[in-house]
Amino acid sequence: MLSFIAQRIVKGVIVLLAIIVLNFFLIRLAPGDPAIVMAGEAGASDKVFVAQLREKFGLDKPLPEQLFVYVKGVLTFDLGFSFRQQAPVSKLILDRLPATLLLTLTAFVISLVLGILFGVLAARFAGTFLDTAITVAALVFYATPLFWIALMAILVFSVWFDWLPSFGYETVGANYTGLAHVLDVGAHLVMPAATIGLFFMATYTRMTRASMLEVQRLDFVKTARAKGLRDGVIQRRHVLRNALLPVVTLAGVHSGTLIGGAVLTETVFAWPGIGRLMYEALLQRDYNLLLGVFVVCSAMVLIFNLITDLVYRLVDPRIEFAA
Amino acid sequence: MKQFWTSMLRNPSGLIGLLIVIIAVAVALFGPLLFPNSPWRMVQRPFLPPFTLSTVPLGTDALGRDVFAGVIFGARVSLLVGLVSTAVALIVGVPLGAIAGYFGGRVDDALMRFTEFFQTIPSFALAIVLVAILQPSIYSITASIAIVSWPPVARLVRGEVLSLRTREYVQAAVVTGQSNAFIIWREIMPNALSPVIVLASLMVATAILLESSLSFLGLGDPNLISWGYMVGAGRTVIRQAWWITVFPGVAILLSVLGLNLVGEGLNDALNPRLSREGR
Numbered sequence: 126m127l128s129f130i131a132q133r134i135v136k137g138v139i140v141l142l143a144i145i146v147l148n149f150f151l152i153r154l155a156p157g158d159p160a161i162v163m164a165g166e167a168g169a170s171d172k173v174f175v176a177q178l179r180e181k182f183g184l185d186k187p188l189p190e191q192l193f194v195y196v197k198g199v200l201t202f203d204l205g206f207s208f209r210q211q212a213p214v215s216k217l218i219l220d221r222l223p224a225t226l227l228l229t230l231t232a233f234v235i236s237l238v239l240g241i242l243f244g245v246l247a248a249r250f251a252g253t254f255l256d257t258a259i260t261v262a263a264l265v266f267y268a269t270p271l272f273w274i275a276l277m278a279i280l281v282f283s284v285w286f287d288w289l290p291s292f293g294y295e296t297v298g299a300n301y302t303g304l305a306h307v308l309d310v311g312a313h314l315v316m317p318a319a320t321i322g323l324f325f326m327a328t329y330t331r332m333t334r335a336s337m338l339e340v341q342r343l344d345f346v347k348t349a350r351a352k353g354l355r356d357g358v359i360q361r362r363h364v365l366r367n368a369l370l371p372v373v374t375l376a377g378v379h380s381g382t383l384i385g386g387a388v389l390t391e392t393v394f395a396w397p398g399i400g401r402l403m404y405e406a407l408l409q410r411d412y413n414l415l416l417g418v419f420v421v422c423s424a425m426v427l428i429f430n431l432i433t434d435l436v437y438r439l440v441d442p443r444i445e446f447a448a
Numbered sequence: 449m450k451q452f453w454t455s456m457l458r459n460p461s462g463l464i465g466l467l468i469v470i471i472a473v474a475v476a477l478f479g480p481l482l483f484p485n486s487p488w489r490m491v492q493r494p495f496l497p498p499f500t501l502s503t504v505p506l507g508t509d510a511l512g513r514d515v516f517a518g519v520i521f522g523a524r525v526s527l528l529v530g531l532v533s534t535a536v537a538l539i540v541g542v543p544l545g546a547i548a549g550y551f552g553g554r555v556d557d558a559l560m561r562f563t564e565f566f567q568t569i570p571s572f573a574l575a576i577v578l579v580a581i582l583q584p585s586i587y588s589i590t591a592s593i594a595i596v597s598w599p600p601v602a603r604l605v606r607g608e609v610l611s612l613r614t615r616e617y618v619q620a621a622v623v624t625g626q627s628n629a630f631i632i633w634r635e636i637m638p639n640a641l642s643p644v645i646v647l648a649s650l651m652v653a654t655a656i657l658l659e660s661s662l663s664f665l666g667l668g669d670p671n672l673i674s675w676g677y678m679v680g681a682g683r684t685v686i687r688q689a690w691w692i693t694v695f696p697g698v699a700i701l702l703s704v705l706g707l708n709l710v711g712e713g714l715n716d717a718l719n720p721r722l723s724r725e726g727r
Binding site for chain 1: 565567568569570571572573574576577578580581582653657660661664665666667676679680683686687690693694697700701704705708709
């Protein structure tokens, strides 16, 4: 078990290094000389200043050396400086990270729990009206662009019914404390989390349903039935546990998409996370910040993949820990 | 082939999907000829609600531009980007997967590590970064979507080739001294094609979603109207004018839904064994 974890961590670090190198070359691909871009952002572009910047950021050095300096910087969490926001990129990201984690984890739990629930229901009542309704709903949500679900949610629940706040993390200027604060953030969280949740829920529902129906026909289920076990026990202990495997795999694969969902949802709901930060970087063409967010997102996905890998092995003891 | 069509026709959801896709393609091809209102031109007062004037059935946006014309012209961009980026992803992914699966060993290892690397990177974030750096244009958008969507193709093709290359008819071809390229393209690929076709139809749908998301964030081609751009532009005025965001969104939803249904229909028709197990 330990050696497996160590192995996966080493593999993750290698991938992360590769991503950092990719990032380095992406920055070099960005339009214009980085020094002139930075000088422009800092508000001056005379030749002396540009030369100074070039020296300061090592842009006058040969490319391999620049790469080395860059990788070293990123590994010590120095992601450069955002002239637009007048702050180090790593600080900007760290400030925003908790909000994104809250949003994506909530959405992830919602989608997985409800997705499996509806999938099980659809499989249990296969061929009935309930099954059809769930399947059609899942198909539609699966085809709907996330940002549009978000806007429609605002239209219905904020504009028409006025039930939920349409933007932000908390009520500005209310200064709630204690439980009131938690409830306030919760109310702001409902729509963004549900938006991301619905899209992924659709996938998990479809997957769970198909997988349940497939497992139900296997021999060991017949054996369980022949032993006289109650149907509920068979469904829970025998069918569901096996049917969940592909769903867990899919959930692991989705962690990257979850981040993408956060960019769109945070943009629509003005949720102060790193997705929104990415959008701000985009609007201002702040490439340092944009690529910084990109590296952090990739690292998050790597960590998340590692966790799902471990969970996968817990759910299915048959899989050995030796990779 | 006949069996394929009967199976396809017996599948109501696949048929509905096919119908939607045909309508979308027809709109993209002929719509702009029948409704020559430019989607960029002011045709009426701003914020004209839908269903009030027959000349602008879906109302106007914040600048008085025809929402209906936008929806019609937007179909071109969405479908074009969807199709071309999928084609490029296939051109990259199919050979890579075929080579990895056929030769195995170190080649396979190296190519698959490379593919896995691309699969680990959060795809939408990468697409955003690529389009932002290459500057938004229909080319950079198509290229970025292709770059983030080829890995599943490579993996699928590799798996198929891996299982087919030990078949007797392939061995026979090896014995008769055919070249590797001939064996891969003429003997193996035709038999590995049906899952690729299914995947491709689903990829077009995903590409349309990606394109609309990029345009929504302001990374669309500034010279071409697209559904995502319209939704993004209407977002700030959603309280006053719901129709600017609702109609293009419905257009995206329907085309993606149609393509997904076609993909499932194709899956049922081309891989009957597989689909029956899925039910």
